Amino acid sequence: MKIVVLVKEVPDTWGERLLDLETGLADRVSSERVIDEIVERGLEFAISFAEQNDGTEVIALSMASEEATGTLRKALAMGADRGVLIVDEALHGADITLTAQVLAAALEHIGFDLIVSGDQSTDGAGGVVPSAVAELLDIPQLPRLATVDLNEKEVTGAHVTDRITLSLSAPLPAMMSVSERFAEPRFPNFKGIMAAKKKPFEVLGIAELGKDISVLDRPRSIMTEIAGKPPRESGVKVIADENSGRDLAEFLKKNQLI
């Protein structure tokens, strides 16, 4: 079985995340680049499945800049068998539809039985890429899974929200995305780190995907304006005196906090 995990490189959620106010792109220098933490959970699923099922190949696929190589290697250190990174000048500032088209083309190039993604990235947070890719490839999609069961023929899983749990299933080939409720990812172990350097890693341009992505020149959603977050206003101080209890309650009520 061939499982391809869509790995997005994002700025570390725990660090400071800045946008370049000139280009509107993420400021790569100001923040550490890491694998999206939800994607890591997807990787965990694929890798642990492969550990228990001989003959499973796990491929980490990403579309990003060349510098993402180091980040993608972490997927290999965790246990993925090989990496494919799509890098192309033409993809600079790609929007969601273009990202999905390129990923779909790369997936056709690589081949797959199951595609695993995060449900929503921690930076762009569009939440649409998995569905768009599934649509382009004309395969079923199981969104936002908290648990998964996989066999040679089908994938089943629980789609859990605050109010309901849906049991979903689809025949392979299929696309599934995992949510932040999914099992915690492992840490790459010391041996995995040493093995990662020896694993196959391809960097491909769009031309090498063997598909005409002519859509590149079609009009797309383009960010026209960008503004920094306004500085925080100073908060309200409730001074401890005989009225403070009432003041505090009023403040909470006014802000719909109670």
Add this chain to the structure above:
Amino acid sequence: MNMSENSVSQEDFVEILGGLRQFIREKVMPLEREIAEGDAIPESLRSQAKDLGLFGYAIGQEWGGIGLDPVQEAELAIELGYTSLAFRSMFGTNNGIAGQVISGFGTDSQKETWLEGIASGDIVASFALTETGAGSNPSSMRTKAVTTKSGWSISGEKRYITNAPSADVFITFAKVTDDAGKSAVEVFIVPSNSPGVTVGPHDKKMGQAGAWTADVHFDEVAVTEDALVGGKSGVGYRAAMTSLAKGRITIAALAVGQAQRALDESLSYAAIAKQGDDIIGNFQLVQAMLADQQVGVSSGRSLVLDAARNYASGADTRIGPSVAKLYCTEMVGRVADLAVQIHGGAGYIRDYFVEQIYRDVRLLRLYEGTSEIQRLIIGSNLVKQELASN
């Protein structure tokens, strides 16, 4: 640096160190309180440490370990020193003297029997040297081994043996007297399930809760001929003394890690705790304490890494490790004391990690050679060198 097939490239090591740092911050530090109050390492943490490769970082790759060199090992130990020392203690004996004695000096069959399990953490190895009246001076030990038809019979009592309650095997020191009446200390590999081996209840210690020590009794324990480390007399004891020197660098490195933590805790406290309208970090007398802590940490770090380099190259395998252990373990005592002082009353309260550091680091000056013993090693070797050069 020697870059054989089995060594870890600097590039990989940087990632290993970064991974360990993240693991300690995200997985171990949140459990510090639980480890201390429960006096145990949670099983899930043990299994994660095992997966990571921590039980065999100093064991060769041919045995399934990672095979770090002494400098890398020291850097790793500095990271490990940043959290509860009990965490490191869990796999300290596997990588330390117990594992080193077998991997450095064991026979092929001893290596094959034990090393893979030790490197993976499936086997816990303990190091049983100390006895009542034979701690600093092991040559006065009373545990003895006598030859039998099929091997050896070992009898005696050891105390304060780290990881004894969970050990699968004891690297045991015992005296052997030859026909001419001459006695020498030999080292034996004794499985803990051998009839006659009993482990006492675990000791109630001042600090390092979560790391267990206990007495180990050997009552006419029969082991096969193959239990003698190295297969012939004299090998094991030399092995242990060599491994002890490397272990001293590790203890020094742990001290540096704890000192760094004590400094970091002190700094973050000094930046928020107020007296009147001022944060205490603005008081120059507090700044002076922080400065003294920083001087200790910086000098200790340089000293440890220097000692490790000289140990690895063979330039200094005796004086340097003792210098580093003596200085760094005394240094962390002072830095921990300052950390408590900077915290004021809070430093005496268990909610603050510096209170634990203060107790935990006290051990570092005692085991693997007390400070006095380090001074004796340094001094006697200096004089020996001087006499040899004349």
